[in-house]
Amino acid sequence: MMQFAEGKAQFAEPWGINPKATMVWGLGPVFNEDRCSECHQHNGRAYAPADGQAAEHGMVIRLSVAGRSATGAVNPHPVYGDQLQNRAIPGVPAEGQPVVTYQPREVAFADGEVVVLRAPSVQFTQMRFGELDAGTFTSARIAPAMIGLGLLEAVPEQTILQIARAQEPADMRGKPNYVWDFEKREHVLGRFGWKASQPSLRQQTAAAMHGDIGATTSIFLAENCSPAQKQCREAPSAIKCVDPNHCIIGKDRPEALPSRLDNITFYLQMLAVPARRNVNDDGTKRGEALFMQTGCSVCHVPDLKTSAHPAVAVAADLVIHPYTDLLLHDMGEALADRRDDYEANGREWRTAPLWSIGLLPKVSGHSELLHDGRARNVVEAILWHGGQAERSRETFRTLRRADRDALIKFVESL
Numbered sequence: 001m002m003q004f005a006e007g008k009a010q011f012a013e014p015w016g017i018n019p020k021a022t023m024v025w026g027l028g029p030v031f032n033e034d035r036c037s038e039c040h041q042h043n044g045r046a047y048a049p050a051d052g053q054a055a056e057h058g059m060v061i062r063l064s065v066a067g068r069s070a071t072g073a074v075n076p077h078p079v080y081g082d083q084l085q086n087r088a089i090p091g092v093p094a095e096g097q098p099v100v101t102y103q104p105r106e107v108a109f110a111d112g113e114v115v116v117l118r119a120p121s122v123q124f125t126q127m128r129f130g131e132l133d134a135g136t137f138t139s140a141r142i143a144p145a146m147i148g149l150g151l152l153e154a155v156p157e158q159t160i161l162q163i164a165r166a167q168e169p170a171d172m173r174g175k176p177n178y179v180w181d182f183e184k185r186e187h188v189l190g191r192f193g194w195k196a197s198q199p200s201l202r203q204q205t206a207a208a209m210h211g212d213i214g215a216t217t218s219i220f221l222a223e224n225c226s227p228a229q230k231q232c233r234e235a236p237s238a239i240k241c242v243d244p245n246h247c248i249i250g251k252d253r254p255e256a257l258p259s260r261l262d263n264i265t266f267y268l269q270m271l272a273v274p275a276r277r278n279v280n281d282d283g284t285k286r287g288e289a290l291f292m293q294t295g296c297s298v299c300h301v302p303d304l305k306t307s308a309h310p311a312v313a314v315a316a317d318l319v320i321h322p323y324t325d326l327l328l329h330d331m332g333e334a335l336a337d338r339r340d341d342y343e344a345n346g347r348e349w350r351t352a353p354l355w356s357i358g359l360l361p362k363v364s365g366h367s368e369l370l371h372d373g374r375a376r377n378v379v380e381a382i383l384w385h386g387g388q389a390e391r392s393r394e395t396f397r398t399l400r401r402a403d404r405d406a407l408i409k410f411v412e413s414l
Contacts, residue, residue, distance in 0.1 A: 007267025010260050012037040015213050017089045026255025029092040029235040030085035030224060031214035032060055036264065039143035039212065043271055044364035046143040048100065048120070048373025055098040056086060058143040059373065060212065061122060064339055065135055071180035072187070072342055073197075077136055079129045079228045083211045092231045096127040100140070102374075107383045110398040115383060119334075120374050129228050137346075139337035140372040141194055145363075147356050149192070150269030151320045153201055154310030157189045163301060163325045172298045172388045174327025174351065179342045182219050191326050194371045195344040202265045206256075215255045269312050273320075273355050278413045287410025290403055295392040299351045301325045323354035323414060332386020335370070347387060358412035378408050 014035045016023035027034055039046050039058035046058020061084045064074035076082035080095050088094040102118035167173040179190035181199045190196035198204040206219040225232035278284045300323040306315050328348040338346035361367050367377045375381035385393040
């Protein structure tokens with residue numbers, strides 16, 4: 001409990017630009033937010049910008065260019081890196097400002113009811129080091145909810161691979177993403193992130209510290225400054241300074257000490273899943289049957305079992321109900337970002353867990369879903385499904401209104 005409490009406090013602790021008792025030093029030089037909890041308020045999910053608003057408070061824009069790194073990852077943009085940072089410490093220019101706009105897109109149910117979806121696009125303004133060219137791949141990403149991650153980390157790799165082999169129909173089978181583990185120095189199964197591009201909560205946490213806050217760790221030790229960003233590279237940094245006036249060239253000290261990385265990782269591993277609601281309601285039960293009949297459960301697998309020897313002992317040998325297979329699926333052109341991520345292509349996304357989805361309005365104050373928050377509720381999220389999920393979407397679209405409502409009621413009970 002002491003480590004959990006320490007991790008919780010550090011998750012919410014602001015980072016600053018000078019050593020102070022009220023904050024930890026090491027923010028930036030370029031960054032998106034100054035603390036973990038800014039993107040994951042109440043351990044929940046961030047919201048999408050309104051039409052014409054800047055992407056911030058939990059939405060980030062990933063960047064890459066053609067080609068692969070030595071580990072098989074995408075190549076970061078040579079000037080802006082792999083994520084656009086829209087904020088910076090004094091004396092260092094921010095990289096740019098992404099602004100999100102939406103276009104309406106109508107979808108009609110078989111009974112004539114029309115739903116107006118919103119299709120997002122991102123415009124880049126105030127780009128300090130030049131405009132992005134046509135060869136740049138971009139992807140807007142929303143910070144997901146934090147609950148149950150330790151349980152997902154505890155699911156054996158063989159279980160996930162067996163699901164991929166056995167999924168029926170065969171044209172809906174998912175595929176694993178194998179990604180680089182920077183500590184093990186090898187390719188391992190990816191589990192976390194919108195394209196399952198991170199292998200562990202520890203590396204996911206370190207990557208978020210690096211990309212979102214600008215804080216270095218033992219995993220990602222170099223500041224997030226490209227060669228073109230001179231002020232960024234020359235700014236005082238906790239990596240090489242005892243304080244801003246006493247810097248040592250070549251000093252090798254991570255801004256997030258190992259204990260901090262350990263504590264926050266443990267905190268995330270231990271966040272439990274809230275109980276379901278309305279489980280015995282007749283409408284919920286009918287919705288569950290329809291969820292199975294429409295094929296939603298092929299990818300959103302209801303039941304998984306954790307391993308006998310997970311990283312956290314209390315997660316051992318549990319049957320959990322996350323409604324995910326932790327695999328990649330082709331979700332169609334409408335959701336494609338055209339940006340690869342290790343073995344995930346530009347149309348593929350990891351199946352999002354559905355547990356706690358019905359509590360999103362209570363926890364986070366909204367009901368927005370999908371990787372960029374474009375869907376404003378469960379109905380819209382389903383209607384955006386395509387590719388391998390197209391058959392299930394069309395089955396849902398042709399249901400009677402009462403059956404659609406029952407299916408949604410079941411999902412919102414999770």
